[in-house]
Amino acid sequence: MSAQSEFSLIQHYFEQLTSPRDDVLLGIGDDCALLQCPADHVIAVSIDTLVEGIHFFADVSPETLGHKSLAVGLSDLAAMGATPAWFTLALTLPEVDKDWLQGFSQGLAKLAQQHNIHLVGGDTTRGPLTISIQVHGFVKPEKALQRNGAKVGDMLYVSGTLGDAGAALQQKLNQWNDKSLTKEDMSYFTHRLEQPSPRIELGQKLLGLASSAIDISDGLLADLNHIIEKSHVGACLDLTKLPYSPAMSKIARNEAIQFALNSGDDYELCFTVPPQFFSTMEQDFKGLCTRIGMITDDDGLYFINDSDELIELKGTGYDHFK
Amino acid sequence: MSAQSEFSLIQHYFEQLTSPRDDVLLGIGDDCALLQCPADHVIAVSIDTLVEGIHFFADVSPETLGHKSLAVGLSDLAAMGATPAWFTLALTLPEVDKDWLQGFSQGLAKLAQQHNIHLVGGDTTRGPLTISIQVHGFVKPEKALQRNGAKVGDMLYVSGTLGDAGAALQQKLNQWNDKSLTKEDMSYFTHRLEQPSPRIELGQKLLGLASSAIDISDGLLADLNHIIEKSHVGACLDLTKLPYSPAMSKIARNEAIQFALNSGDDYELCFTVPPQFFSTMEQDFKGLCTRIGMITDDDGLYFINDSDELIELKGTGYDHFK
Numbered sequence: 001m002s003a004q005s006e007f008s009l010i011q012h013y014f015e016q017l018t019s020p021r022d023d024v025l026l027g028i029g030d031d032c033a034l035l036q037c038p039a040d041h042v043i044a045v046s047i048d049t050l051v052e053g054i055h056f057f058a059d060v061s062p063e064t065l066g067h068k069s070l071a072v073g074l075s076d077l078a079a080m081g082a083t084p085a086w087f088t089l090a091l092t093l094p095e096v097d098k099d100w101l102q103g104f105s106q107g108l109a110k111l112a113q114q115h116n117i118h119l120v121g122g123d124t125t126r127g128p129l130t131i132s133i134q135v136h137g138f139v140k141p142e143k144a145l146q147r148n149g150a151k152v153g154d155m156l157y158v159s160g161t162l163g164d165a166g167a168a169l170q171q172k173l174n175q176w177n178d179k180s181l182t183k184e185d186m187s188y189f190t191h192r193l194e195q196p197s198p199r200i201e202l203g204q205k206l207l208g209l210a211s212s213a214i215d216i217s218d219g220l221l222a223d224l225n226h227i228i229e230k231s232h233v234g235a236c237l238d239l240t241k242l243p244y245s246p247a248m249s250k251i252a253r254n255e256a257i258q259f260a261l262n263s264g265d266d267y268e269l270c271f272t273v274p275p276q277f278f279s280t281m282e283q284d285f286k287g288l289c290t291r292i293g294m295i296t297d298d299d300g301l302y303f304i305n306d307s308d309e310l311i312e313l314k315g316t317g318y319d320h321f322k
Numbered sequence: 323m324s325a326q327s328e329f330s331l332i333q334h335y336f337e338q339l340t341s342p343r344d345d346v347l348l349g350i351g352d353d354c355a356l357l358q359c360p361a362d363h364v365i366a367v368s369i370d371t372l373v374e375g376i377h378f379f380a381d382v383s384p385e386t387l388g389h390k391s392l393a394v395g396l397s398d399l400a401a402m403g404a405t406p407a408w409f410t411l412a413l414t415l416p417e418v419d420k421d422w423l424q425g426f427s428q429g430l431a432k433l434a435q436q437h438n439i440h441l442v443g444g445d446t447t448r449g450p451l452t453i454s455i456q457v458h459g460f461v462k463p464e465k466a467l468q469r470n471g472a473k474v475g476d477m478l479y480v481s482g483t484l485g486d487a488g489a490a491l492q493q494k495l496n497q498w499n500d501k502s503l504t505k506e507d508m509s510y511f512t513h514r515l516e517q518p519s520p521r522i523e524l525g526q527k528l529l530g531l532a533s534s535a536i537d538i539s540d541g542l543l544a545d546l547n548h549i550i551e552k553s554h555v556g557a558c559l560d561l562t563k564l565p566y567s568p569a570m571s572k573i574a575r576n577e578a579i580q581f582a583l584n585s586g587d588d589y590e591l592c593f594t595v596p597p598q599f600f601s602t603m604e605q606d607f608k609g610l611c612t613r614i615g616m617i618t619d620d621d622g623l624y625f626i627n628d629s630d631e632l633i634e635l636k637g638t639g640y641d642h643f644k
Binding site: 025026029030031032033034035036037042043044045046047048049050051052053054055075076077079080082088089090092120121122123125126127128130132134136137139141144146147148213214215230 | 347348351352353354355356357358359364365366367368369370371372373374375376377397398399401402404410411412414442443444445447448449450452454456458459461463466468469470535536537552
């Protein structure tokens, strides 16, 4: 097969991702895509790269990799409360592998359709497997959730459960195991690591309610630190309130806390809510979100532990250059 | 040095690229950037990846690599007639090398300042050297230059000179040499390969004049083919009219024609102009652009050669998956 045909082949796999939207005046096939932003909105953009051996294992299935590549960006849109619209894909591949392309594009397409986000441009090159996706969404600028809006007295919440992805990662690296867990528990952790659910709907519901938000990609502590640094506040975290999945609830409490605080890839939202909306949160977000602490005027992060003691955190130790 | 400090270090190098613009409501440092599109305009976007060993030599200087990484995207904006606004950078690096980062960011910054395009987001990861840049510009949708607007009777133009970058590439690959060329000639070719000048200003001047346009990244024939395919027309190319640099004019005519037609990386514009604007082109674009043929109703591409013979082109043979 000629290289020219190979290229057409690649395009073919991604056609399912390019169904028309009225705001795409020109999609794939010209020097640029031409995109229309709705009036009174601004465009929220984020770009993320996944590299084989750094962000995913070489043996991950192409479907789950397609899902995760897009989920990471969608999670950033969720954290701003933005409505997904378009994405671009810069895909570097060592070779043209039909089965891989079929699986990868299907994983991508399934999540894309779920969130009505469409492929508008891309570049396919030969080289070590690397996937960069830029997502674009819409949000009203005065409502967009940012990291810098937390105020003293706001309550601190997270969505879903924490630490599941971290447990899967440590287990895959052969650095952790727990005999009380069943195969189903481990499958659940793996699913959470490989196929995170970006909290798009929740992010939009929080517009006008939350004072700040971030998605948990680097671990709760590292990401909460971004909120308190940008907002010039402190936070007190009640370690007895951290939400765990049924699987995570089976393991030793100290281990679960470590996973919840320090492991990344959960892609839940961490956000703050001012006092006037506490009752709304309790009523409308019950079961979706958990109150885990509050914003304080102390610098830095404090914990309340099981014995009701207040402990100051020293450093997060997270490596951003991964 | 801790990994955390390494990351701060990387950010430091790119700060010079993030000077404020009124339309950047939120730049680097949150989950997304928030960007405002001017009224009556749409956003033109394009993403391109450069991989070491595929798109550039491992020994290229970081300054020129920084320049070229952005120039490739700017050239796509030029081909639409768009005004550059913002870019994002997904940078994958094998290690944190201060000198490299200093050079790369300076090369990028110099070209960015020249075209008033600002860094609004990015991702830095560890892995094989790979650079993906997405550019964003503004254009009025009814005026944007596209590939599909060429009409029978339009004249065909190119900007600048052709084949210089291809000559440098062939020489670097030790596949070509010409003893009539001086060191200065070869330096000129290399400069054209490594530091192309995106034709942003020209693209904007062509709004309302050109009926179609494309930038020459893959070679004149391959790119002109995109115009005639999308426009459902043919073209006749006068090989006696191809514009050459003084250096290119020194080599054998047949070799120069080959470089001009088949080698990529020139990043000139190829465009078509309808009859009512021929005199404008002759007056206002003299010395900037050269008329090299016309659009016909024959399918495919024909040449007029030195003997005034008409020859049909069979295939372009270009490998897009590079």
